Amino acid sequence: MAKTFTIDGKVxxxxxxxxxxxxxxxxxxxxxxxxxxxxxxxxxxxxxxxxKVNGWQTASCTMRAGENMVVESNTDELNSERRTLTQMLFxxxxxxxxxxxxxxxxxxxxxxxxxxxxxxxFDHFFPNRAVDxxxxxxxxxFNRCILCSLCVRAxxxxxxxxxxxxTERGIKTKLIVNSxxxxxxxxxxxxxxxxxxxxxxxxxIRKRRGFAVPIGERxxxxxxxxxxxxxxxxxxx
Amino acid sequence: xxxxxxxxxxxxxxxxxxxxxxxxxxMVQILREVxxxxxxxxxxxxxxxxxxxxxxxxxxxxxxxxxxxxxxxxRGRYRVLFSDxxxxxxxxxxxxxDRMCSNLWVEQGKLSEDGLVxxxxxxxxGFCDQGPAVLVNNVAITHLTDERIDQICDLIxxxxxxxxxxxxxxEYQDNIRRKDLILNxxxxxxxxxxxxxxxxxxxxxxxxxxxxxxRAEVESLRMRALSPVECMPATHENPGGSVTLIxxxxxxxxxxRGGAGFITGLKWEACHNAPLKPGQQRFVVCNADEGEPGTxxxxxxxxxxxxxxxxxxxxxxLAIGARRGFLYLxxxxxxxxxxxxxxxxxxxxxxxxxxxxxxxxxxxxxxxxHLGAGAYVCGEESALIESLEGKRxxxxxxxxxxxxxxxxDQPTIVNNVxxxxxxxxxxxxxxxxxxxxxxxxxxxxxxxxxxxxxxRPGIYEYPFGVSIAEMLEDCGARNVxxxxxxxxxxxxxxxxxxxxxxxFEDVPTxxxxxxxNNGRDMxxxxxxxxxxxQHESCGFCTPCRxxxxxLTNLMDKLDSGHGSPYDFNEIEKMNQLLLSMSHCxxxxxxxxxxxxxxxxxxxxxxxxxxSDDFVPAFDLDKALAVARQMTxxxxxxxxxxxxxxxxxx
Numbered sequence: 001m002a003k004t005f006t007i008d009g010k011v012x013x014x015x016x017x018x019x020x021x022x023x024x025x026x027x028x029x030x031x032x033x034x035x036x037x038x039x040x041x042x043x044x045x046x047x048x049x050x051x052k053v054n055g056w057q058t059a060s061c062t063m064r065a066g067e068n069m070v071v072e073s074n075t076d077e078l079n080s081e082r083r084t085l086t087q088m089l090f091x092x093x094x095x096x097x098x099x100x101x102x103x104x105x106x107x108x109x110x111x112x113x114x115x116x117x118x119x120x121x122f123d124h125f126f127p128n129r130a131v132d133x134x135x136x137x138x139x140x141x142f143n144r145c146i147l148c149s150l151c152v153r154a155x156x157x158x159x160x161x162x163x164x165x166x167t168e169r170g171i172k173t174k175l176i177v178n179s180x181x182x183x184x185x186x187x188x189x190x191x192x193x194x195x196x197x198x199x200x201x202x203x204x205i206r207k208r209r210g211f212a213v214p215i216g217e218r219x220x221x222x223x224x225x226x227x228x229x230x231x232x233x234x235x236x237x
Numbered sequence: 238x239x240x241x242x243x244x245x246x247x248x249x250x251x252x253x254x255x256x257x258x259x260x261x262x263x264m265v266q267i268l269r270e271v272x273x274x275x276x277x278x279x280x281x282x283x284x285x286x287x288x289x290x291x292x293x294x295x296x297x298x299x300x301x302x303x304x305x306x307x308x309x310x311x312r313g314r315y316r317v318l319f320s321d322x323x324x325x326x327x328x329x330x331x332x333x334x335d336r337m338c339s340n341l342w343v344e345q346g347k348l349s350e351d352g353l354v355x356x357x358x359x360x361x362x363g364f365c366d367q368g369p370a371v372l373v374n375n376v377a378i379t380h381l382t383d384e385r386i387d388q389i390c391d392l393i394x395x396x397x398x399x400x401x402x403x404x405x406x407x408e409y410q411d412n413i414r415r416k417d418l419i420l421n422x423x424x425x426x427x428x429x430x431x432x433x434x435x436x437x438x439x440x441x442x443x444x445x446x447x448x449x450x451x452r453a454e455v456e457s458l459r460m461r462a463l464s465p466v467e468c469m470p471a472t473h474e475n476p477g478g479s480v481t482l483i484x485x486x487x488x489x490x491x492x493x494r495g496g497a498g499f500i501t502g503l504k505w506e507a508c509h510n511a512p513l514k515p516g517q518q519r520f521v522v523c524n525a526d527e528g529e530p531g532t533x534x535x536x537x538x539x540x541x542x543x544x545x546x547x548x549x550x551x552x553x554x555l556a557i558g559a560r561r562g563f564l565y566l567x568x569x570x571x572x573x574x575x576x577x578x579x580x581x582x583x584x585x586x587x588x589x590x591x592x593x594x595x596x597x598x599x600x601x602x603x604x605x606x607h608l609g610a611g612a613y614v615c616g617e618e619s620a621l622i623e624s625l626e627g628k629r630x631x632x633x634x635x636x637x638x639x640x641x642x643x644x645x646d647q648p649t650i651v652n653n654v655x656x657x658x659x660x661x662x663x664x665x666x667x668x669x670x671x672x673x674x675x676x677x678x679x680x681x682x683x684x685x686x687x688x689x690x691x692x693r694p695g696i697y698e699y700p701f702g703v704s705i706a707e708m709l710e711d712c713g714a715r716n717v718x719x720x721x722x723x724x725x726x727x728x729x730x731x732x733x734x735x736x737x738x739x740x741f742e743d744v745p746t747x748x749x750x751x752x753x754n755n756g757r758d759m760x761x762x763x764x765x766x767x768x769x770x771q772h773e774s775c776g777f778c779t780p781c782r783x784x785x786x787x788l789t790n791l792m793d794k795l796d797s798g799h800g801s802p803y804d805f806n807e808i809e810k811m812n813q814l815l816l817s818m819s820h821c822x823x824x825x826x827x828x829x830x831x832x833x834x835x836x837x838x839x840x841x842x843x844x845x846x847x848s849d850d851f852v853p854a855f856d857l858d859k860a861l862a863v864a865r866q867m868t869x870x871x872x873x874x875x876x877x878x879x880x881x882x883x884x885x886x
Contacts, residue, residue: 042635045777047818057817062634070634081814088783122787122855127744147776165295166776169612169629171786173776178295180280 005069007031007051012065015187018073020060021049030226031073032082032111033091034200035148036061040157043149046089048082058073083115091122092171093202094129094143101210102202102219108146109226111203125171131208132177134185139205145175146201155195175203249274250285259294262645263625264300266330268307269608273375276316277308290341303775303854304360305611305631306375306568315393320370322361322530322752323765324688330369333386334358336500337502340390354393360613360769361530362569365688365751366412366695374399375571379409391789397752406571411537415711417682418674419658420536422545422697423830427589429548429661434595436485436664437478461624479509480557486660490669490680495524495616495653496723496747497822498679501660504650507640509557511648520561522551523657524621528613529724531749534684535571537696539566539573542658543580547604549657552664553591554602557650562604565621568611577606613773617821618651619643620775631777654732655748666825675701679740687712691754697750701740705729705730708739708750716755725766727805727828729759729833759834760841766830774823781824784815786826794854795845802850805835805842 002013002143005020007029014023019042021031035046042061049060052072060073072078089095089108097103147166152175155163163184167176179186189195196204215221243720244252253270257263267286275282278301286296301307308316319325319334334345338356343349346357350477364370367379373389376399383405392402413420471880487502508519523546528537538546546813550562581604584590594600612630619633622644622714643649653659659681663671672680681703685708688694692713699708709717720730721741730737730744737744753762771785788811812828819825835842858877865875 042634044820045779047820048781050818059634064636081818082811082816085818086781088779088787092783092786123790127784146779147782162293162295165293165299167295167299168776169303170771170774170776171782173782176295176298178293180284180294237828 003065003067005065005071007065007071009075010233012071014065016107018065020051020065020069023065024071024073026061028228029073030228031060032079032115032226034111034146035059035150037150037153037198037200039127040150040153040198043153046085046146047146048077048085050081052078061200068091073215079115081111083117084121086115086117087119087121089146090117090120091124092127093145094124094126096127098146100202101205104143104213104215104221106202106220107200107225108144110220114224114226129174132184133207134181135184135187135207136185137157137191137207138184139207140175140177140184141203141205142175144202146176147173148200150198150200151175152206154198155189155193158194161195162187163193163195164186190219218221243276243471246275246279246281246285250282250289254289254335256288260291260627261290261296262627263626264290264292264297264609264664265304265610265624266627267302268297268301269610272307276314277311279311299617300627301631303612304568304609307610308750311348312350313348313352313354314396315399317354317373318359318372318693319357319365319390320360320362320368320372321358321765322365322368322769323762324365324531325361325370326765327689327753327757328369329765330381330565333369333383335382336574337386337390340761341388341393346839352397358508358530359569359611360528360773363533363536363567365533365686366407366530367409368688371559372569375568376407377409377572378406410695411541412693414693414695415697416686417698417700418662419542419545419655419682420696422542422662424548424661424665426544426548426584426587427595429545429664430555430589430595433482433552433664434478434597434885437481437555438818441884459563462837471550481555481560482552483509483666485665485668489659489663489671490657490678491656491663491671492679492682492741493653495535496529496726496745498741498745502653504640505553505556507638508650508809510642513648517647518561519557520644520647521550521557521559521604522618522625522644522649522651523550523564523604523654524610524616524618524651525566525570525622525654526565526613526616526655527570528773529615529726529747529749530766531686531688531721531724531751533686533688534696534748536570536573538571538654538684539577540883544579544584545586545658545661547580547590547657548657549661550592550604551594551602553650553652553657555600556707557648559650560601560603562602563625563644564604565604565615565625566608567615568609573609574606581606585827587801593646606629612775613769614821614823617823620821621651622649629775653747659679661873666861676738676740676742678742684745684748685737685739685746685750687750687752688842689716690754690757691752692716694797702738704736704738705744706735706860709735709752712752712854714752714754716753717754718757719753719759719762721751721762722746722749723829724751725769725830726822727829729762729830729837731837758841759838760796760845763830763834764796764799764835767792767827769821770827774827778818778820778824780815780818780821781827784811784824785817785827787811788831788852792831795842795860797856798845798847799852799856800846801848801851801853802841802846808832808835 004011004013012023012027031049033049035043037125044059046063081102129142155161163178177187178186249433286297348355355812369380369381485507491501492498507717590603592601609615613622615630617632620630624630639649682697682698682700767789771789774781774785776782815824
């Protein structure tokens with residue numbers, strides 16, 4: 001008999017050591033998330049995947065599943081707080097969806113739609129962030145960075161290159177690249193790196209290949225991000 | 238501490254890196270020591286560090302960028318940081334800062350044009366009882382006056398090295414005003430270790446002394462402990478010894494003095510019981526990252542009672558079976574490092590640290606001092622451990638907890654300075670006697686740092702259960718409007734609550750006690766604390782990173798008269814979000830100062846409201862501030878009318 005816990009009343013089996021979000025995905029239960037990626041060590045920073053475990057709130061990407069846990073996820077209270085988190089991420093950076101190459105492929109945009117975010121609600125911070133187009137094949141638009149650290153983890157753990165890192169702290173926290181000039185073109189980054197494939201938003205942009213798929217026909221245009229079957233097909237490739 | 242011209246960047250980096258065994262887990266220490274010579278972490282320093290340590294540049298940059306006291310841009314040979322706690326503000330630090338800036342012809346936060354000096358603010362430096370205070374190249378100067386500011390400016394202009402400045406500048410007081418168990422103690426070095434050994438050897442000797450008066454008990458036990466005791470190693474040859482010491486700690490009901498109040502004995506027990514993988518060991522860490530604004534009691538404990546603290550750490554090592562310990566000292570207390578190193582050296586000479594402690598074969602423990610570099614969040618135990626490992630001070634995901642996966646993923650206890658001092662005394666007086674001090678759920682005594690509007694600011698030790706009113710009376714506070722207890726993350730009490738008592742049952746505190754009289758504007762207090770949290774948020778999790786900035790913006794909006802009751806609801810919603818979604822206690826408590834002030838001093842908000850309806854934060858006139866600064870104009874013609882009169886046209 002496999003051990004089980006429940007999410008919103010649904011019985012979910014799990015294996016020892018699995019996190020709540022891992023077990024939930026296998027059982028076809030979607031928990032909103034941005035910094036989580038099934039192939040990488042969880043970071044637990046975006047807090048979108050926060051659930052209530054036996055009444056206590058915790059990030060489901062870092063919390064291991066336990067026998068008979070009672071997990072709440074798809075509730076008005078949690079979704080409302082998640083929506084606020086997406087609003088915070090929108091006003092913290094410079095996200096102009098209509099002009100973004102990643103529109104329709106962007107997890108922040110898709111999650112915001114899915115959670116019913118209609119306005120940014122807060123005043124925009126309008127940070128001043130430069131774009132790095134120094135690399136011949138790749139561009140970094142830091143305006144869209146949500147500090148999920150997925151490219152940091154991919155470059156460190158898969159590519160063994162440590163091209164990316166976070167520096168500064170608080171609201172000034174930012175993504176940097178591993179070169180004295182601070183430019184991507186002076187690093188050993190390559191478009192075939194894993195780090196090039198994991199950005200949930202539109203920081204990492206391939207040059208000379210804009211809008212290959214028309215807006216309206218993109219991944220999250222066709223089905224919402226909460227549609228796990230379609231999401232799994234893309235992520236586990 | 239100024240640039241030594243004879244030593245090249247390569248030489249300095251090589252010397253420092255070699256001293257730390259080319260070990261990147263010493264990154265914070267390495268960066269600090271290099272900067273003390275080079276004045277900042279220049280790109281050349283970064284090159285050399287990268288080569289010498291063999292780590293990616295991003296790692297060095299990421300760490301250096303995290304801590305306030307590391308500079309990736311030149312900040313001058315003289316770096317002046319004004320402590321900017323509300324108590325410093327109340328003592329007029331802003332006027333002094335302006336005076337210094339205009340004296341030195343420098344703009345706050347910017348490097349002077351000749352590259353000599355920078356003047357800026359920093360979070361509370363732990364001298365609230367003798368402020369306003371500054372740090373000059375990390376050395377503290379207190380009791381600032383106009384005259385002293387002018388003298389400092391002269392010394393900087395004449396480029397006199399800080400070490401040659403008048404010694405009276407660097408004098409500061411302990412200001413101990415009320416002593417109890419800890420501050421009255423006068424134990425000989427080694428006494429608590431001997432007492433612990435005696436207990437570990439003889440488990441039956443646990444319930445020593447049943448006298449009614451705890452103080453008499455301490456004395457009698459002190460005499461016993463001083464008599465020669467045959468010692469045996471508790472942890473190596475007598476594994477039962479650890480259990481006895483931990484039982485003694487549990488019997489004392491001592492709770493952590495850092496604020497959270499976790500039962501110390503349970504923490505030690507969990508660490509002692511944590512399994513060790515091959516090659517692993519256990520660690521004892523003392524949290525001296527006393528960053529909560531308004532707290533300075535650890536500074537006094539480390540200045541005047543360092544032996545007691547180290548004794549407590551050694552006892553803890555004996556109890557959990559640790560060979561290495563760390564004192565994590567906040568960067569603001571850099572000026573105490575030499576003193577503390579001297580105490581550690583003496584203790585090694587006295588055979589109280591090192592190998593074969595007190596002549597017992599196999600008994601080994603030593604303590605290293607690690608300095609922080611200006612990051613309040615490192616007071617959180619897992620962030621502190623990250624910093625000890627030479628990383629960015631970001632709190633870890635928990636579980637697992639440090640007691641099983643701490644320093645270098647090995648079992649680690651992290652306790653407050655005062656907790657260790659108390660543990661040392663518990664070994665001498667016995668857990669049971671200790672547990673009878675204070676209140677049922679809060680055993681023992683607590684040291685408070687009292688500052689603000691009172692005649693006798695300083696250090697006061699009381700048994701738990703003392704009322705706020707009694708403390709106010711003792712420190713000579715008159716016409717008190719409010720008391721902030723436990724610092725910004727604690728509680729704000731109004732006069733109707735002054736009969737409440739200190740303790741985990743009622744008003745828990747890590748030791749800050751800031752008094753505000755009727756002349757103070759409580760809005761300014763809340764605003765200061767809100768800015769503090771924004772500045773100290775580590776930026777890891779979304780709710781705290783963005784939420785503390787949004788909250789600061791809301792407070793500034795209210796301050797500028799653009800607030801409405803709508804904004805109160807926004808603050809309440811923000812609090813809910815930060816409470817439920819934040820990664821650590823910093824975010825969870827960041828709204829407290831504002832919420833408490835709204836609840837208890839609503840009038841200070843009301844008088845700033847221009848309208849009962851929503852008013853946008855955008856202020857056309859304020860938006861022109863940059864243009865005014867660029868053109869050097871601030872006359873009437875350079876200002877638009879305010880939003881309200883705008884609307885009346």
